[in-house]
Amino acid sequence: MVDEALVKEMKGKFDAGAAASDVMDSLKVFELFKQIAVENEDLKEELEDMDITIQMLITDEDKKFWYKIEGNVGFL
Template sequence: DVIAKMLQFMKEISGENEDLKEELEDMEIAISLVFTDADKKFWLTVKEGALDYGEGDIENPSFTLSSTLEVGAGIVMGEVDATSAYMAGDITVEGNLQDAMAFQEA
């Protein structure tokens, strides 16, 4: 699955890149990712500088990001600007927008 591979890549990079580790160090969030055209849900957590992920639902997410698989993959890979996609209506965010913005900036 392409999203699982991308999330695994992000997890590996976050564990190896010291600058990214530092940025994530003070962040504690749980994200629910919903891909509307693929009937897939993933979760992503950041805690103490470590990123983890899995398939399915997560309890009490900081925010839920919903998009098509293509837009979501673009955001995960850094090819699509999440703010622009949000303004264009290509993604929806439910929950803590401050956490969503902080995660995008990391």
């Protein structure tokens, strides 16, 4: 089940815009996406066979945040 509190929090973040976001918000987006995919069989099937690499660089005036994810999408 998708965490409704997380949905509301992320809607607020999206409405506030990128300037108001925190680096950790990107991880919350992935968590929300994972929860949605667990409940959507079409999306889950699409992701299960996918071998992916994600690289993301987030910067502002004073900070730089980079992470790389390699592997398969798993559902717990």
